[in-house]
Amino acid sequence: MAKTALITGITGQDGSYLAELLLEQGYEVHGMVRRASTEKFDRIEHLRDKITLHQGDLLDQRSLVDTFRAAQPDEIYNLAAMSFVATSWVQPTLTAEFTGVGVTRVLEAMREVCPEARFYQASSSEMFGKVLEVPQTEDTPFYPRSPYGVAKAYGHFITVNYRESYDLHATSGILFNHESPRRGLEFVTRKITWHAAAIKLGQKKELRLGNLDAKRDWGYAKDYVEAMWLMLQQDKAEDYVIATNETHTVQECVEIAFDQAGLGSYEPYVVIDPAFVRPAEVDLLIGDPGKAERDLGWKPKTTFEELIRLMVDADLELLKQ
Structure with a gap:
């Protein structure tokens, strides 16, 4: 039986590389897209006939429940966010809604529709902000320095909370900067x-x-989406720093x-x-990916x-x- 994956933020840099990887692995791939005044599908144009798209929005609980019911995913990758740090200063409350509270809505929808699924939350090195130790590991305390970083810290901790409170297979990947021609x-x-x-x-x-x-600490997005996938193949959900050190x-x-x-x-x-x-x-944002290497066998290539x-x-x- 082919597994089914749902990617929120599938039109973004990471979403497009992850969709390619999952298709190579034989998944049925679904993506959630926002109804925007300007549809931007250029990053996934070459995949359009291989994936199923659903209209949904992190600000709208109903749309998430409907999307999950339609897709019936085995794995959910929550990559959708207001992702640009600079914009988070201009639109701080919207950033909090999408990048923070939006994670709760996704987890609630999962709990209602497909609690057996596995969930990946895109956490960020921006949560470390004014760093309290160098390099940063999974145990380094957060000290975010932007509305984006603060919202990501909320998303991170709500994921941990749902994992511990509802026994969901929910993982956060704390990814350091990752770039590509699709950035x-x-x-x-x-x-x-x-x-x-x-x-x-x-x-x-x-x-x-x-x-x-x-x-x-800059890596290649194509290498980093592989780490996301590997996290959801583990029996136990844990959090991982993904970086180059x-x-x-x-x-x-x-x-x-x-x-x-x-x-x-x-x-x-x-x-x-x-x-x-x-x-x-x-x-100095610099991540130690030692745990990912030990548990997942992942290293940047x-x-x-x-x-x-x-x-x-x-x-x-x-x-x-």
Whole structure:
């Protein structure tokens, strides 16, 4: 019997890679999409005839129950969220509704319709924020520094609560930054690789950035969705940090990207713009994925340099069209 999986946020970066992985594993894949004024299905366009889409919304309990009844999932991956940290400062209560309370609605719907299913919650390294130890593990206390981080901490703890209170197979993956050619253009790595390609092709003149010294633990989204799937194959639901255990600066990202684009030095093209500096910067986010390696046999396969170079190549291809 093929398993059935339901992915909320299937049109996002992670959702599209996860859908591909699950289809390869022989799953029947369902996705939940929001009825938006602008439908954006470009990341899953190539999968449209292989998956079943349902209209639902994390703000609407009824729609979640209806979606779960229709899909009858064995596994639920809750990837839908208001996912961009900067926007969370502009829309803090909406972020709380989607990224925090929305998780409770999904868990409630699961409890009502398919309590035997297995549940994955997309937690985030942004929950660590002003970090209390380096590197961060599953036991590091949270100190979020943005409305997004605070909402994610709520989503994380409500998942733990439902696991312990209702005996649900509910897991949180605490994923550190993960990027790909499908990353949104508002995220700094993709902003850099896209601009490097655009400048190379004469379509743009400059790249405006905030803090070049900001450091992150950056991995490849395609590697990270594999970890999500592995978590739900375990007999016991537990939480896992998924990271590379190394950090790189925004400046390193820029250097590699401009090198890959064949531009030489980035200095003539990069403008430092205070508009892009966060109200509260997170400190040294660096994750220790030791538990994931021990329990899941998971390790990142793609280095930071390989990731940035493959993203630049993809953006050069994209912009040449």
